[in-house]
Amino acid sequence: MAVLDYKCPNCGGEMAFDSASGMLSCGSCGRKDNIEQSSDAPNPSVFAHGEAKEYQCNSCGAVIVTEPETTATMCSFCNSSVVLIDRMAGGFAPAKVIPFAISKAEAQKAFQKWCKNGRLTPGAFMKANRIKGVTGLYVPFWLYDLHSDVEVRAHGTKVRSYTRGDYMYTETQHFDVYRDIVLDYVKVPVDASEKMNDELMDKLEPFPYDQLKNFKTPYLAGFIAEKYNFDDRQLMPRAQHKVDGYIDSYVRSTMSHYHTVTYQSKDVDTTSRKAEHVLLPVWMFHYDYNRKKYTFAMNGQTGKVVGRPPISLGKMTLWFSGIFLASLISVKILSAAMGGGFW
Structure with missing residues (x-):
């Protein structure tokens, strides 16, 4: 099966993506290559579609055993970065990627600071080295451009109180309210990995989508990457659900001048204009405290941390x-x- 690793042309050392420079960097001699100016590896003509589980490391010859969804990993024997390019071709190939902007050392430091800032977390939570694993993971997402046609019929009232002479009057006006609204949303993210906790991934948002780059395999070097388990059609209901709240909020804002509004009917038709498969950077922390395991996630671009620490x-x-x-x-x-x- 096709395995791709990156060797330094100068010294033959291992090259991996460097979040600080945004370049492919050699850990031995310090050489840095511009990924955007490099020619990416061609996709193989025969794809395994995730069924094959064994690969051979080009550096040491060891057998690399992976799960079917893994597309980039590390050799457990020589720690070389490998990209399983046959699993990322065809329909599984991402269109774009947001590279990591935070290194592993920076992520650990930021995570420890975040934990210490917890007002209700136990004092011993970060006094010992309880981090059992830190993994840089490219998570597959679908980014949707959505179009919504919204038609609303409602009954609205306006209430006015005034005095005349010795009497106070209350006047209530009744209105038939009709709204025909068109809404467009761009880059609505939905994670496409079966392994990832949807709640954690949703809370990591937003990602800086202005940092999206055309996908090239060197961005994966030194990290773990997964391919999607669900296609854009399967996840479309989740994308629609994510914009429901925004639609409701906007509709209410157009009726804010009424004192009361009673909906009679509301029809929402949300369709997908475009869906792109992208990889987004996430640091995963596995933490052990008081004989319990905790999982936290960090946005690999912004440093935002999500998860539930002990109380x-x-x-x-x-x-x-x-x-x-x-x-x-x-x-x-x-x-x-x-x-x-x-x-």
């Missing part, structure tokens, strides 16, 4: 006690200022 019951009790005490003091001060008593 300290002691800190939570103190926090709520502090809020109660502060509220109690505020009420007593207010009561004293008003000349009353509070016990």
Whole structure:
């Protein structure tokens, strides 16, 4: 099966993508190659479509065993970066990629800072080296350009109160409300990997889509990459669901001048104008604390961290006690200022 690795033309050392420079870099002699100006490797004419699981490392000859979805990995014997290009060809080839902008060392440092900032996390959560694994992973996403035709019929009211003489009057006007709205959304992301937690991936957004580059395999060197498990048609319902809230918010904004609005009918037809298969950078952290395993994810471009750290019951009790005490003091001060008593 086809395996691609990157050797330095100067010294023969291992080359990998460098997030700081955005270039293919040799760890031995420091040579850097511009990926955008390089000719990418040709796709093989015969594709395995993810069925093959064994490959041979070009550096040491060891057998590399991978899961069917893996498209880039590391040799466990010599630590060489390998790209399984036959698994990324044809329909599985990404159109674009956002490269990593944060190195592994930077990601670990930022993650430790994030954990220490947790107000309710146990004090010992980051006092020991409990990180069991840090993986730079290119996650497959579909980016959708969506078009929505929205037709709404509703009943609206406007209420006006006024006085005349000794009397107060309330006037209520009733309106038939009709809206025919066209909405377009671009680059709506939906992760396409069966392994990834959808909630974690959604919370990592937004990614800087202005950093999207035409896909070239050298961007994967030194990282793990997956191919998609679900195509754009299968994930279209998730994409539609992601924009439902935006559609509702926009429709309500067009009726904000009414005091009350009662919907009679709302028809939403959302279609896909375009869907692109892209790879987005994610650092995955596997953390062990108090005999439990935790998984966190970091946006490989922005550094945003998501996940649920453990909660300290002691800190939570103190926090709520502090809020109660502060509220109690505020009420007593207010009561004293008003000349009353509070016990």
